[in-house]
Amino acid sequence: MVKYQQIADEIEMYIEENALQQGDKLPVLEGLMAHFNVSKSTITKALELLENKGVVFQVRGSGIFVRRHRRNGYRSLLSNQGFKKELEDFHTASKVIELEVTKPAKEIADHLNIELDDDIYFVKRVQYIDRQILCLEESYFNRSIVTYLNKEIVSESIFDYIQKGLGVKIGFSDVYLHAGKLKEEEAKQLCLESEEPAFYVESVFYLTSGQPFNFSKVTYNYEQSQFFIQTNGHFS
Amino acid sequence: MVKYQQIADEIEMYIEENALQQGDKLPVLEGLMAHFNVSKSTITKALELLENKGVVFQVRGSGIFVRRHRRNGYRSLLSNQGFKKELEDFHTASKVIELEVTKPAKEIADHLNIELDDDIYFVKRVQYIDRQILCLEESYFNRSIVTYLNKEIVSESIFDYIQKGLGVKIGFSDVYLHAGKLKEEEAKQLCLESEEPAFYVESVFYLTSGQPFNFSKVTYNYEQSQFFIQTNGHFS
DNA sequence: CAGTGGTCTAGACCACTAT
DNA sequence: TAGTGGTCTAGACCACTGG
Numbered sequence: 001m002v003k004y005q006q007i008a009d010e011i012e013m014y015i016e017e018n019a020l021q022q023g024d025k026l027p028v029l030e031g032l033m034a035h036f037n038v039s040k041s042t043i044t045k046a047l048e049l050l051e052n053k054g055v056v057f058q059v060r061g062s063g064i065f066v067r068r069h070r071r072n073g074y075r076s077l078l079s080n081q082g083f084k085k086e087l088e089d090f091h092t093a094s095k096v097i098e099l100e101v102t103k104p105a106k107e108i109a110d111h112l113n114i115e116l117d118d119d120i121y122f123v124k125r126v127q128y129i130d131r132q133i134l135c136l137e138e139s140y141f142n143r144s145i146v147t148y149l150n151k152e153i154v155s156e157s158i159f160d161y162i163q164k165g166l167g168v169k170i171g172f173s174d175v176y177l178h179a180g181k182l183k184e185e186e187a188k189q190l191c192l193e194s195e196e197p198a199f200y201v202e203s204v205f206y207l208t209s210g211q212p213f214n215f216s217k218v219t220y221n222y223e224q225s226q227f228f229i230q231t232n233g234h235f236s
Numbered sequence: 237m238v239k240y241q242q243i244a245d246e247i248e249m250y251i252e253e254n255a256l257q258q259g260d261k262l263p264v265l266e267g268l269m270a271h272f273n274v275s276k277s278t279i280t281k282a283l284e285l286l287e288n289k290g291v292v293f294q295v296r297g298s299g300i301f302v303r304r305h306r307r308n309g310y311r312s313l314l315s316n317q318g319f320k321k322e323l324e325d326f327h328t329a330s331k332v333i334e335l336e337v338t339k340p341a342k343e344i345a346d347h348l349n350i351e352l353d354d355d356i357y358f359v360k361r362v363q364y365i366d367r368q369i370l371c372l373e374e375s376y377f378n379r380s381i382v383t384y385l386n387k388e389i390v391s392e393s394i395f396d397y398i399q400k401g402l403g404v405k406i407g408f409s410d411v412y413l414h415a416g417k418l419k420e421e422e423a424k425q426l427c428l429e430s431e432e433p434a435f436y437v438e439s440v441f442y443l444t445s446g447q448p449f450n451f452s453k454v455t456y457n458y459e460q461s462q463f464f465i466q467t468n469g470h471f472s
Numbered sequence: 473c474a475g476t477g478g479t480c481t482a483g484a485c486c487a488c489t490a491t
Numbered sequence: 492t493a494g495t496g497g498t499c500t501a502g503a504c505c506a507c508t509g510g
Contacts, residue, residue, distance in 0.1 A: 002497085004499090022446075039501065040477095040500090040501085041499065041500070042500080053469075058477065059445055059446065059507085061475075061508035062475090062507080064476095064477080065446055070347065070440070074412055077413065171293060172466065172469075173471075174467075176463070177435075178462045179461050180458060199415035209295055210295065210301055222433075225413075225414050225415050226413070228410060229314070229465070230408065230411075232407070233408075235441075240479080240480090264496085275482065276483090277479090277480065277482090278480060281480090294497090295495090296488045297489030297490075297494075298496080299495070300496080
């Protein structure tokens with residue numbers, strides 16, 4: 001792993017372990033350079049990572065400060081939780097409803113940029129958190145990239161397996177969000193009534209090369225659907 | 237404006253004007269360095285901006301490619317649209333329902349990090365897009381930062397005025413999302429039935445100094461609530 | 473005006489891709 | 492193995508904050 005990534009991790013761990021709060025000041029650049037024995041740019045790059053991740057904010061002429069969000073029970077929509085995840089550790093589980101090799105519908109083929117007669121893995125499962133139903137997930141994998149899946153893998157973290165087991169490198173993703181009314185079949189799986197609200201998240205995941213390898217539709221129980229995002233951007 | 241920002245803007249305009257598509261290749265770093273007559277790091281920084289904005293992706297050993305998302309009718313949740321916004325130009329409007337100086341409830345005071353007897357501006361309005369009702373917005377401003385608002389300002393873009401008129405510099409924001417059932421009063425304003433689905437977005441906006449100055453709750457008509465986000469991150 | 477973060481450079485070297 | 496992007500350095504200079 002590269003230096004600036006290690007440094008970013010160390011700083012984040014430091015913040016976590018010492019339970020620093022919003023506004024707490026970190027050592028100045030000069031100090032961090034000396035402590036990690038690297039050049040200014042390397043520290044800057046590490047802090048930039050943390051800034052994009054919503055862990056710190058930097059104020060020119062003033063210092064580097066810890067950033068926190070205010071609410072519990074909200075999950076990071078972009079699941080870049082880092083270290084916190086391990087600390088909180090919810091009880092999670094999933095029930096596999098379907099797992100098969102099949103052919104894609106047009107919508108799926110379009111999103112995965114493949115042909116209608118190419119093979120895909122189709123996975124359908126319900127995910128639980130703290131013994132409560134969290135979501136219904138339908139996921140489609142380009143089989144020429146994700147070459148093998150079985151029930152065991154699919155009842156754990158699929159993405160962990162894909163990265164560590166298959167060595168696939170994930171580059172980026174497009175995420176689409178909307179709210180709507182539950183259809184009857186979805187409601188049944190989530191133990192809710194049809195017509196009740198639902199929070200829909202559809203995603204396309206790409207390799208570092210830019211090739212899409214996964215499309216997924218996730219329907220959240222609206223009572224569990226609490227997400228947060230931390231932004232830095234340029235505000236129009 | 238700094239060099240890397242100008243360069244990023246120019247590259248984005250180039251992509252937009254030439255209507256480049258997903259996967260189209262941009263000139264190599266060497267070429268861009270020569271064309272803009274700057275050092276490698278400056279180009280790298282510009283491309284990093286565009287990468288974070290979801291405009292391009294870079295593949296080591298291969299090149300720099302254009303990134304697009306697939307769906308129309310979805311708004312960027314983080315409204316960093318840049319140039320596209322001006323091209324599409326929807327007809328937008330807003331109806332101001334309330335505008336007053338008042339005192340914050342506890343929840344608001346907490347989010348704005350102020351006292352219960354500090355002054356705030358409270359703004360309530362309905363926003364329209366293409367003559368359709370888009371959302372109901374309730375917004376609270378720390379009055380010691382946002383010192384003045386009137387009906388005219390509030391029926392246009394408040395944030396534009398705050399930045400350009402008051403010279404306030406926005407640093408970052410926390411965004412909270414969830415789905416739920418419309419309350420009766422919300423439903424009335426959105427011309428929907430109560431109990432129908434709603435897409436809720438709550439945000440806290442901070443100055444570059446880290447001080448919060450605005451808290452807002454936005455209730456979207458679920459039929460209009462289609463958002464996208466483009467991510468790059470490290471996937472756990 | 474001292475202290476602190478941000479921009480920019482020139483150049484060395486590394487890691488991955490494509491052929 | 493040539494071509495391309497990524498990391499890292501050392502140092503100059505700039506821009507903002509806060510006493």
